[in-house]
Amino acid sequence: MASLQMFIFALLLVYSQSVPTQFSKPGCPEKCGNLTIPYPFGIGKECYFDDEFEISCNSSTHVASLPALGGLNIQKISQENIVVDAFNLPFLFNKTTGENLDGPLLGEIDGSHYHYSNTQNKLVSFGCDTFAYIQDYSSRQIVSECATFCNDGNNSSFSDLGHCEADLISHPGKQFRAWMHTMNTPKKL
Structure with a gap:
């Protein structure tokens, strides 16, 4: 049974990469829904440090996800960690x-x-x-x-x-x- x-x-x-921290890159989206996206993360080409920091933002649900980790949805994000x-x-x-x-x-x-x-x-x-x-x-x-x-x-x-x-x-x-x-x-x- x-x-x-x-x-x-x-x-x-x-994340354990040494990159300069700042708010989103100029000309790049700053938010996905209510979630502020700080650099090295980013939405869109050339808005993130490398592919592991790419954020995908669903335009209809405004849910951010991390494609590098299988599309896990992001609950919180800061310059020190990501939940x-x-x-x-x-x-x-x-x-x-x-x-x-x-x-x-x-x-x-x-x-x-x-x-x-x-x-x-x-x-x-x-x-x-x-x-x-x-x-x-x-x-x-x-x-x-x-x-x-x-x-x-x-x-x-x-x-x-x-x-x-x-x-x-x-x-x-x-x-x-x-x-x-x-x-x-x-x-x-």
């Missing part, structure tokens, strides 16, 4: 065997100016009797982990689901894997 569990990894990226939409992905696993049906998630920003913030990101997991963790892809070091537990009975609403949050205990590097497993805890008789 498959069981749907949810894993969330809020994502704050910090993009969280990974909010369902995991499917066999509740009896605990086997992940989809394998691990893989977050990758390898080869870019960006790195994950270990002080501003959290691992958040919803589900019953699960163990979730984030592992640095290269070192295999676990950088965050948490477990959820639920009361016996049918969980009929979202508020009945187990929930856990954990800070990242170390820097996750440029690539990470996220895992979620059932703990197959025995039920009370």
